[in-house]
Amino acid sequence: MKTIRAVEFKDGKLFFINQTKLPLAEEIISTDDYERIALAIERLEVRGAPAIGVAAAYGLALALKNIPSSEQSKIFFKAFERLASTRPTAVNLFFALNEIKKVFDQNSASNLCEQILERAKTIHEDDIKLCNLIASNGLKIFSKKSRVLTHCNAGALATSGDGTAVNVIRKAFENGLVEFVFADETRPLLQGSRLTAWELDKYGIPFSINTDSTAAFLMQQNKIDLVIVGADRISANGDTANKIGTYNLAVLCKHHNIPFYIAAPSTSVDRLCPSGSHIKIEERDHRELTRIGDKQITRDEYPAYCPAFDVTPNNLITAIITEKQVYKPPYNFSHV
Ligand code: MRU
Numbered sequence: 001m002k003t004i005r006a007v008e009f010k011d012g013k014l015f016f017i018n019q020t021k022l023p024l025a026e027e028i029i030s031t032d033d034y035e036r037i038a039l040a041i042e043r044l045e046v047r048g049a050p051a052i053g054v055a056a057a058y059g060l061a062l063a064l065k066n067i068p069s070s071e072q073s074k075i076f077f078k079a080f081e082r083l084a085s086t087r088p089t090a091v092n093l094f095f096a097l098n099e100i101k102k103v104f105d106q107n108s109a110s111n112l113c114e115q116i117l118e119r120a121k122t123i124h125e126d127d128i129k130l131c132n133l134i135a136s137n138g139l140k141i142f143s144k145k146s147r148v149l150t151h152c153n154a155g156a157l158a159t160s161g162d163g164t165a166v167n168v169i170r171k172a173f174e175n176g177l178v179e180f181v182f183a184d185e186t187r188p189l190l191q192g193s194r195l196t197a198w199e200l201d202k203y204g205i206p207f208s209i210n211t212d213s214t215a216a217f218l219m220q221q222n223k224i225d226l227v228i229v230g231a232d233r234i235s236a237n238g239d240t241a242n243k244i245g246t247y248n249l250a251v252l253c254k255h256h257n258i259p260f261y262i263a264a265p266s267t268s269v270d271r272l273c274p275s276g277s278h279i280k281i282e283e284r285d286h287r288e289l290t291r292i293g294d295k296q297i298t299r300d301e302y303p304a305y306c307p308a309f310d311v312t313p314n315n316l317i318t319a320i321i322t323e324k325q326v327y328k329p330p331y332n333f334s335h336v
Contacts, residue, residue, distance in 0.1 A: 001170065001174070004155070004162075005017075005156065006046065006048070006156060007051055008160075009120070009124065012065070013030045013031060013032045014030065014031055014037060014059070014062070015028055015030045016029055016030075016040060016045065016046045017029075017157065018045045019046065019157055019194075020044060023198035023201075031062075032065065033062065034082065034083065035082065037055050037056065037058065037083070038059065038082050038085075038086050041056065041087055042087065047153075048090075048153065048154065048157060048158020048230070049090035049093070049158065049230070049231065049232045049233075049268055050092050050127050050159040050160060050161075050265060050268070051158055051159050052087060052090060053095055053123065054096065054120075054123055054159075054160040056086075056093055057096040057097070057099070057119070057120035058117075058120045059079060059083050060079055060080060060083065060097065060104075060116060061113065063078075063079035064076060064079075064116060065113060069110075069112075072109055072112060076104055083097060084097055087308075088281075088282050089232045089233055089279065089281055089308065090232040091232070091233040091268060092265075092267045095267045096120075096123050096267075099123060100116055100119055100120065103119045104116065127159055127160045127161050127265065127267070128159075128161035129323075130161070130265035130266070130323040131159050131162045131167050131265070132162065132167075133324075134167060134264070134265060134321055135162065135167040135168050135170065137322070137323065137326055138228075138321045139171060139175060141168075141261055141326065142172050142177040142226075144177075145178065146177060146179060146226055147178075147179050147180045147224055148172075148178055148180070148182070148224070148225065148227070148228060149183075149215060149226075149249070150165055150166065150169065150182070150183060150227070150228055150229055151184040151192060151229045151242070151243055151246055151249055152229065152230065152242065152245075153166070153186070153191040153192065153195035153199070153230075154166055155196060155199040157195050157198075157199060158195075163199070164230045164263040165228045165229050165261075166200075168261075168263050168321065169181055169200075169228065173203070178205065179206070180207065180208075181200055181205055181207040182207070182208060182209075182210055182215075182218060182223070183197055183208070183209045183210070184209075184210060184212045184214075184245065184249075185210065185212060186212065186243060187212055187245070188284075188289050190292075212245050215249055219255075219256040220256065225259075226261065227249055227253050227258060227259070227260045227261065228262075229242050229243070229246050229249070230242060230243075231262050231320075232268065233268060233279050234262070234264060234268055234320065235270055235279060235333075236272070236273060236331075236332065236334040237274060237275045237332070237333075238314030238317060238329065238330075238332075239275050239276025239313055239314050240311065240312045240317060240320070241279045241281065241309045241310070241312075242309060242310070243308070243310075244308060244309055245310070246309075246310055247310040247312045247313075250312040250316035250317065251316065253318075254316055259318040260317055261317070261319055261321060262319075262321065263320075263321040263322075264321075264322060265323055266323060266324060269322070269336050271334050276311035277311075279309075281309050282307070282308040283305075283307050283308070284306045284308050285306065286303070286305075286306050287300055289306050290304060314330075315329070317331075
């Protein structure tokens with residue numbers, strides 16, 4: 001199967017696929033400027049919880065390049081704050097920034113830049129490994145060849161490896177356990193119809209895209225065997241923040257008696273967050289609703305509510321697949 005890499009680091013630069021252009025254009029952007037990386041995260045050129053963590057880690061390493069030791073502390077914290085301010089919900093971003101900060105706090109000025117870059121590289125390598133382990137563990141949820149529905153994009157584009165929920169689907173497909181994939185288009189930014197569809201097409205997995213509101217009808221017609229999605233932040237009790245519309249799906253699954261799974265690395269678990277009500281939900285610019293891309297579809301002056309994520313309560317989640325194991329309720333991630 002084809003390998004997709006959303007972010008890569010080579011020759012002292014971060015390379016990333018501009019995901020706002022997919023699937024109509026495959027544009028690669030390269031930069032050694034942390035401000036450009038922060039902008040890429042805000043604009044969703046780089047997106048998905050693990051991918052933004054890896055990009056931000058490299059951003060901090062690049063911020064210190066060629067900075068005299070007397071200036072390092074000032075620049076480091078400026079870059080740290082800038083990158084931390086990009087998107088509030090995915091905990092992976094803060095996990096990666098804090099891991100880099102530990103290196104900053106522990107190392108002397110002489111080799112600081114190299115040490116930070118090394119740590120960014122291990123965060124990157126670990127993410128690739130976690131994606132593979134999640135896919136292997138994910139095989140355990142399949143009892144037959146299944147028709148799967150997914151929401152948003154939790155694939156290779158959302159990580160620095162092969163993805164989480166889509167990687168489970170991909171591995172299961174390779175093992176003859178996936179018959180067909182339904183990809184919710186995922187309004188307003190269409191990560192499903194643009195990004196998940198692009199990945200599934202590249203992998204040769206049979207799929208179709210549907211409006212988010214079609215999911216109930218598909219379930220009513222017995223066309224869905226299971227739903228699997230990613231996560232931006234999993235609280236200690238298992239409540240899970242993911243792309244807006246995920247909670248709708250979990251409620252629908254409960255009504256139709258369909259299993260609902262989360263697949264995510266343990267870097268998406270926030271052990272210090274007791275429950276979903278403590279998760280900060282990003283609100284996006286209301287023009288993401290009044291326009292589709294550059295096309296105006298309604299008046300910008302109309303009031304609009306545009307949360308990027310919602311929280312699915314733990315009692316609606318059949319199991320949470322991480323690189324460690326498939327967790328079943330009752331969830332307690334306070335030590336994971
Ligand atoms: O706003 P996005 O596109 O960054 O939202 C992404 C999601 O909601 C994904 O499902 C989540 O980050 C998991 S990625 C493996």
